[in-house]
Amino acid sequence: MALTYHLQVVNLLAALLLLISFAMLSQRRIVNLVTLFAWQGAALSASTAIVAWSTGQHHLYWSAGLTLLLKVIVMPWFFYRLVRQLDVNRDVEAMLNIPTTMLIGIALVIFAFNLALPISQMSGTVTRSTLGIAMACVLLAFLMMITRRKAITQVIGFLAMENSLFFAATSATYGMPLVVEMGVALDVLVGVFVLGIFFFQIRETFDSLDLRHMEKLKER
Amino acid sequence: MPPSFALSAAGNVALAWGGVLFWLCLGFAALFLQRARGLNDLIFPLGALGALFMAGVGIAGVLGTPTAIVLPIGLPDLPFHLRLDPLSGFFLTLLGGAAFGVTLVAWGYFRSLESGPLALIALWYHLFLAGMATVLLADDAYAFMVAWEVMALSSYFLVTSAHDQPEIRRAGFLYLLIAHVGAVALLLCFGVLQGGAGDYTFNSMRLAETTPYWASVAYLLALFGFGAKAGLVPLHVWLPEAHPAAPSPVSALMSGVMLKTAIYGLLRVTFDLLNIQLAWWGTLALALGLISALYGVIFAAVQSDMKRLLAWSSIENIGVILAGFGLTLIFHTDGKGALAALALTATLYHALNHAFFKGLLFTGAGAVLHTTGERNMDKLGGLMRVMPWTAWLTLIGALAIAGLPPLNGFVSEWLLLQAFLFTPGLNQPYLNMLIPVATAAVALAAALAAYVMVKFFGVTFLGVTRSGVVAQAHEAGCRERIGMIWLAAGCVLLGLFPAQVIGWLAPVARQLTGHTLPNDGNWLLLAPLDAERASYAPLLFLAVVAATLLLVFVWVRRVYHGHVRHAAPWDCGYPEQDARMQDTAEGFGQPIRHIFSAFMGVEREEPDPFDRQPRHSSATLDQIWFFVYLPIARLSNWISAQFGRLQHGSIQWYLIYSFATLIFLLVFVTG
Numbered sequence: 001m002a003l004t005y006h007l008q009v010v011n012l013l014a015a016l017l018l019l020i021s022f023a024m025l026s027q028r029r030i031v032n033l034v035t036l037f038a039w040q041g042a043a044l045s046a047s048t049a050i051v052a053w054s055t056g057q058h059h060l061y062w063s064a065g066l067t068l069l070l071k072v073i074v075m076p077w078f079f080y081r082l083v084r085q086l087d088v089n090r091d092v093e094a095m096l097n098i099p100t101t102m103l104i105g106i107a108l109v110i111f112a113f114n115l116a117l118p119i120s121q122m123s124g125t126v127t128r129s130t131l132g133i134a135m136a137c138v139l140l141a142f143l144m145m146i147t148r149r150k151a152i153t154q155v156i157g158f159l160a161m162e163n164s165l166f167f168a169a170t171s172a173t174y175g176m177p178l179v180v181e182m183g184v185a186l187d188v189l190v191g192v193f194v195l196g197i198f199f200f201q202i203r204e205t206f207d208s209l210d211l212r213h214m215e216k217l218k219e220r
Numbered sequence: 221m222p223p224s225f226a227l228s229a230a231g232n233v234a235l236a237w238g239g240v241l242f243w244l245c246l247g248f249a250a251l252f253l254q255r256a257r258g259l260n261d262l263i264f265p266l267g268a269l270g271a272l273f274m275a276g277v278g279i280a281g282v283l284g285t286p287t288a289i290v291l292p293i294g295l296p297d298l299p300f301h302l303r304l305d306p307l308s309g310f311f312l313t314l315l316g317g318a319a320f321g322v323t324l325v326a327w328g329y330f331r332s333l334e335s336g337p338l339a340l341i342a343l344w345y346h347l348f349l350a351g352m353a354t355v356l357l358a359d360d361a362y363a364f365m366v367a368w369e370v371m372a373l374s375s376y377f378l379v380t381s382a383h384d385q386p387e388i389r390r391a392g393f394l395y396l397l398i399a400h401v402g403a404v405a406l407l408l409c410f411g412v413l414q415g416g417a418g419d420y421t422f423n424s425m426r427l428a429e430t431t432p433y434w435a436s437v438a439y440l441l442a443l444f445g446f447g448a449k450a451g452l453v454p455l456h457v458w459l460p461e462a463h464p465a466a467p468s469p470v471s472a473l474m475s476g477v478m479l480k481t482a483i484y485g486l487l488r489v490t491f492d493l494l495n496i497q498l499a500w501w502g503t504l505a506l507a508l509g510l511i512s513a514l515y516g517v518i519f520a521a522v523q524s525d526m527k528r529l530l531a532w533s534s535i536e537n538i539g540v541i542l543a544g545f546g547l548t549l550i551f552h553t554d555g556k557g558a559l560a561a562l563a564l565t566a567t568l569y570h571a572l573n574h575a576f577f578k579g580l581l582f583t584g585a586g587a588v589l590h591t592t593g594e595r596n597m598d599k600l601g602g603l604m605r606v607m608p609w610t611a612w613l614t615l616i617g618a619l620a621i622a623g624l625p626p627l628n629g630f631v632s633e634w635l636l637l638q639a640f641l642f643t644p645g646l647n648q649p650y651l652n653m654l655i656p657v658a659t660a661a662v663a664l665a666a667a668l669a670a671y672v673m674v675k676f677f678g679v680t681f682l683g684v685t686r687s688g689v690v691a692q693a694h695e696a697g698c699r700e701r702i703g704m705i706w707l708a709a710g711c712v713l714l715g716l717f718p719a720q721v722i723g724w725l726a727p728v729a730r731q732l733t734g735h736t737l738p739n740d741g742n743w744l745l746l747a748p749l750d751a752e753r754a755s756y757a758p759l760l761f762l763a764v765v766a767a768t769l770l771l772v773f774v775w776v777r778r779v780y781h782g783h784v785r786h787a788a789p790w791d792c793g794y795p796e797q798d799a800r801m802q803d804t805a806e807g808f809g810q811p812i813r814h815i816f817s818a819f820m821g822v823e824r825e826e827p828d829p830f831d832r833q834p835r836h837s838s839a840t841l842d843q844i845w846f847f848v849y850l851p852i853a854r855l856s857n858w859i860s861a862q863f864g865r866l867q868h869g870s871i872q873w874y875l876i877y878s879f880a881t882l883i884f885l886l887v888f889v890t891g
Contacts, residue, residue, distance in 0.1 A: 095872060111883070115890050142882070146875045154871065215869035 006054035010171075013047035014130040017167060018109070021140040024160060025105055026098050030088060030152055034079040037156050041071030044163050048170055059178040060170070066185050071163065075192055079156070082196055088152060088209055095147045105140050112136035119172070130171040137164030151202055151209045155195045162188055231287025232280050233304035236312060236357055239274045240350045243267060247346030254339035263342050264327035267349065268320050268703075274353060275316025281309025282727050288359055294366070301421050303359035306727040307492070310568060311356045311484045318476045318575035319349055321706035325583040326469035328699030329590060341381055341467070347374040348473065355481050361410035361420040364485075368406065371481065372399040372449075375474055379466040391461035398458045402448025406485070409441035413493055425493045435494050439501050442489040443508075450482035452542065453512040454844045456535045460519075463531035464595060468586020471527060475534040476579035480571050483541055490549065491732040502549025503651065509546055510658055512539030513665040518816045520672045522809040522840045525595045526585045529676055530578065533621065536665055537574045541567055543662060544636050548733070550651065551639075557735035559642050562748050564729050565722055565737060566635035572721075573628040573714055577620040580707035581676075584614030587696035587704075588680060592689040597676070597805040602685040607695045611681040613704040618677045620711040622670035626762040628714035631746070633666050634756060638748050668812075675808045684799040716758050718746045806838070813840060821846065 020040045027033045045068040052060030096104075116132030138161055145157035162184070169176050176184075199209060206213035250263045281287075286305035294300050304312070323345075330341055351371035358364035376399070380392035414420055415428035430438065448455040463471045490497060516535030523529035544567030551560035587610045588603060589595055604611040620627035640659040646652050685691065696704070714721060726736040737748055747755035813822060821841035827834030866877070 111886075115886055118890060139879075139883075142875070142879050146872050146879060149872070211871050214871065 006050055009050055010047050010054075011130060013043050013050070014133040014167070014171070016043045017047075017137055017164070018133050018140075021137045021160065021164070022102065022105060024156075025101055025140055025144050025147075028098075030083050030150070031080070033153060033156055034076050034083065037079070037160060038072050038076040040160060040163055041067055041076075044167055045072060047167070051170055051174065055174060057174050060174065062178055063166075063170075063181050066182065067166070070185055070189060071159070074189070075159065078192065078196065079152070082152065082199065086152075086199060086203060086209065088150065095149060101143065101147050105143060108139040108143060109136040112139055131168060134164055134168035134171055137161075137167065140164075149211050151195075151199055151211060154211070155192065159188065159192070231289070231304065232277050232284055232309070233287045233289050233302050233357060236274065236277045236281070236304055236353065237289065237291070237302055239270050239277060240353045240357070242270045242273075243346045243350040243353070246270070247343040247350070250339050250342030250346070254335050259335075260327070260331060260338055260342070263346075264323055264330075267342075267346055268323035268327070271316045271319035271323055271349065273316070275313050275320065277304075278309045278312030278314070278316055279724070281312060282306045282724060284309075294362065298362050300363040300366075301359035301423075302354075302357045302363070303422070304357060306731045307484070307487060308356045310572075310725065310728045311480060312353065314480055314572050314575045315349075315352055315356065315477050317572075317710060318579045318707070319473060321576075321703040321710070322469050322472045322476070322579050322583060323349075324703030324706065325472070325586070325700045326467075326703075328697040328703070329467065329469050329583075329586060331697070331699075337381070341378065344374045344377045344381075345470070348378060348470075348478075352477060352481055356484060359422045361414070361422070361425075365403070365407060365410070368403060371478065372396070372403065375466075375470070375478060378470040379462050379474075381467060381470075382465070388465040391458075391465040395458040395462040398448050398455060402445040402455070405441045405445035405448070409438050409445055409489065412438040412441065413489070422488075422493060426495070428495070430495060432496060432498060435496050436498060436501070438494060439490060439498075442486060443501075443505065446482040446486045446489075447508070449485075450479050450538045450542070451512075451535045452508055452538065453515045453535065454848050456512065456516070457842065457845055457849060459531045459535055460523075460528050460842075463534070463582075464525055464527040468527070468582055468589060471530070472579040472582035472586070475531065475582060476575040479534060479538055480575060483538075483545070483567075483571055486542075486545065487732065490545075491552075497549055497553050499550060499553040499648065502546045502551075502553060504546070505549060506543050506546030506658060509539045509542030509544070510661045510665075512536070513543060514539070514661060514668075515819070517665050517668040517672060518812060518819060519840070519842065521668060521675065521812040522820070524598050524805040524809075526588065526597055526600075526676065526680060527582070527595055529597075529672065530581055530585060533581075533669065533672060534574075534578060536669060537570070537578065537621075540633070540636065540662065540665060541570050541574070543658070544570060544639070547636075547639055550646070552733055554646050554648070556645065557733055558737070558749065559639060559645075560733040561729040561735040561737050562635065562642070563639040564733055565725050565748075566632055566639050568725055568728060569628075569635060569714075569718075569721065570632035573620065573632050573711070576707050576710035576714065577617045577627075577629060580617035580704060580711060581614060581621065583700065583704050583707065584610055584617060585680075587700055588693075591693045591696070594687075594689045597679045599687040600680045600685075600690060601683045601799065601802070602681070602690060603693060604681040606690065606693045609701050610696050610704070613701075613708045614681065615677060616708040616711055618673040620715065622673040623666045624670070625756075626712075626715050626758040626765065628711050628718075631715055631718040631756070631758070633662075635748055637662060638754055641754075642749070671812070675805060679803070679805045679808060683802045686799045686802075686804075716762065718756070718758060722746070722748075819843065 017040060020036055020043065024033060024036045024040070027036060045064045048060055048064040048067060052058065052064060112135040113132040116135050119131060141157050141161035141164055144160065145154050148154060148157065166181075166184075202214075203209055246263050246267050250259060253259055281304040283306075286303060288301065288303040291300040291302060326345065330338055333341065347370060351367050351369075351374055354367035355364060355371055358367055376392055376396045379395055380388055382388050383392070410420060410425075412434055413425045413428065413430070415425070415430055415434070417424055417428060443452075444455075451459040459475075463475060466474065490501070513536045516532050516537075516539055520529050520532035520536060523532060544563055548560050548563040548567060551557075551563055585595075587607065588600065591607070592600065592603075594600055616627065620629040623629040623633045625631075637659065640655060640662060646655070695701075722737060730736050745755050745757045747753075813820070821843050822838055823841055824838045825836065827836055868874075
């Protein structure tokens with residue numbers, strides 16, 4: 001049956017997404033992180049396209065195209081340029097060491113699957129089983145934001161979280177209305193450019209993109 | 221009720237609202253037309269006329285049937301409900317009557333200001349008046365709270381009109397803080413009163429069936445909220461700070477009228493909005509009132525600052541009024557309707573009297589302050605020769621507040637003591653035993669109030685001049701004098717015609733307690749319950765006093781005068797008498813400070829024996845400030861500091877907070 005075949009591809013792509021999330025969590029170099037982010041976008045785009053094809057939800061094609069354009073081409077290109085200009089392609093210091101982070105990540109994945117179980121039973125979509133993965137990806141991206149000290153990695157973590165949310169929306173409800181998605185995409189794009197400007201400002205003020213310097217900004 | 225008292229088709233309430241609008245227009249006209257010359261001479265007299273109009277509407281409101289209107293202003297679906305019933309009418313009369321005199325004084329007092337500050341003061345002043353009037357007219361919680369806040373904020377800006385001085389900003393902050401803590405309690409109180417119906421009109425609150433438990437909660441919240449505005453101990457600390465800071469006409473209005481809006485609110489909530497009353501509420505109010513009265517008068521006795529003394533005296537009077545309120549509740553819940561009406565009448569009478577004599581005293585103190593720039597009584601003295609009008613008018617106020625017949629203070633305190641003396645008929649044995657103590661406390665407070673006034677008047681106006689500031693002093697202007705004459709006339713007339721006033725108050729007593737005093741129609745003799753038991757004829761008393769005075773005057777002048785021998789061989793030990801030999805404010809208060817030292821902290825600074833320029837100073841401190849307010853302030857600072865720890869400045873920590881919240885919420889959703 002065609003549906004199950006497509007479903008298996010979607011499941012495969014979902015597993016890939018999770019794998020990429022773990023890879024991002026363990027990655028120390030920013031350029032590689034950007035590459036992984038681009039791959040994540042590609043997987044997301046492909047899975048959205050397959051869902052669109054198998055269920056006949058035509059607006060999902062637009063979403064897939066938009067994801068491909070923004071998250072696989074424009075943003076990674078922008079980040080590569082940014083990394084080159086800011087000259088920050090060194091090891092990213094993590095707050096926790098990588099193995100500990102991975103262990104916490106595994107715990108989060110288990111938690112997310114437990115969480116998604118009752119929800120996906122209620123959902124009526126063909127892709128509902130991937131909801132747990134989507135939630136796990138959200139939590140992992142959050143974890144990445146917490147454990148990294150450089151401003152750029154925070155932004156990539158934030159975008160990865162947005163990717164996962166998008167995936168969650170697709171798998172639970174066949175995506176949000178197109179207008180909302182386009183709005184979100186535009187927001188993300190503008191946000192990234194604004195943050196890019198911020199990076200320069202932060203480096204100018206603190207001579208570094210390390211967020212520890214910003215702790216001086218608190219009261220007292 | 222005779223319908224002839226309804227002065228317009230929509231009823232008196234529409235007229236009252238017209239007066240409020242008139243005040244609002246005046247305030248904004250003062251702001252926008254501040255460049256026009258001679259504006260001050262137009263705005264304040266018109267404001268005073270508005271006050272007189274309000275008093276008239278209030279008098280009609282007491283006598284007429286309740287009228288109500290709904291105004292389509294405010295938020296959508298939340299119109300303002302206004303209602304004028306006898307209770308509102310009484311307090312509206314109080315507002316208008318006192319505000320008329322005070323506004324005339326303000327006309328002269330603020331004359332010397334520049335146009336900018338003057339316009340702002342005129343704006344806040346009239347907003348303040350309009351806010352107070354709307355509080356009295358409001359018939360739903362929403363309109364009430366809006367008006368209440370307008371009143372609090374405009375008076376805050378009036379208090380801090382000299383905001384370039386840090387201590388005045390501090391006083392203003394304290395006032396605003398306590399006013400808002402009280403307002404929060406009121407908001408909660410109205411929340412309880414609406415009883416889950418979701419309808420915040422007073423009408424639906426009247427119909428709501430509250431259980432004794434929730435009624436008690438509402439009553440306690442109201443007592444706290446209105447007590448904060450009235451200056452009930454221990455919520456009184458803003459009064460001695462805010463009154464010296466405010467311009468004198470504003471102090472007069474705040475003390476004379478604004479404190480009464482709190483009494484109005486308490487009466488409205490307890491007797492009108494709540495469908496049941498419990499006996500212990502009255503006992504609580506009585507106890508708190510007596511504590512306030514004694515605490516206030518003791519501290520008033522040891523002050524050297526005129527306005528601070530008057531502020532403490534306001535606390536005392538509010539305490540007496542509240543004790544009367546508590547007694548009313550006790551009688552009312554005990555089924556003694558006529559006695560409840562007596563106690564209520566005494567309470568209302570005292571509130572009205574206090575508006576007049578405290579307004580008079582504050583404006584008198586303001587006239588002194590205006591011309592000498594000095595609030596410390598120890599630097600004044602002998603002002604009676606320089607400003608005789610102010611001195612004589614203030615003397616009337618001082619005698620009235622001291623409770624001397626035939627002035628108005630005596631009537632209300634006498635009525636209140638009469639009410640206290642009737643308590644042995646109560647059905648509660650414990651109360652029966654405790655009430656005599658309370659009676660003694662009221663009597664003590666009244667006696668000490670007289671002591672305070674001897675000090676206030678004697679040290680300020682009598683004796684020999686203590687410092688150079690008095691030399692440049694001059695008499696208050698004619699505008700101030702007219703205002704003060706109005707207030708003094710109020711004190712005299714309220715004292716001379718009590719039977720008429722009590723007859724006029726009957727609808728209020730009937731509205732709240734269901735009973736009225738047996739008014740036998742004798743305009744000369746005031747006999748609250750039974751002429752056999754106690755009666756008072758003020759006009760007769762006045763005639764006897766006047767006759768005695770005349771006789772003594774004639775005797776001294778005609779008969780004795782010729783035999784006076786002038787000789788100065790020994791001078792009774794005073795060969796050289798100077799200003800420093802006379803009693804000072806500090807010295808006059810010393811016995812009280814000595815006797816009641818347990819209640820107050822006294823900070824003394826003794827000079828060193830070898831000091832070339834020895835200085836002695838002593839300050840009396842309000843212990844409540846140290847034992848209640850400072851611990852609360854420290855506690856809230858500590859809690860804030862604990863929350864301050866959440867701020868690390870590290871983005872990672874902030875992300876962890878969000879992450880933990882997210883995880884917690886997810887667990888919460890699924891669990």
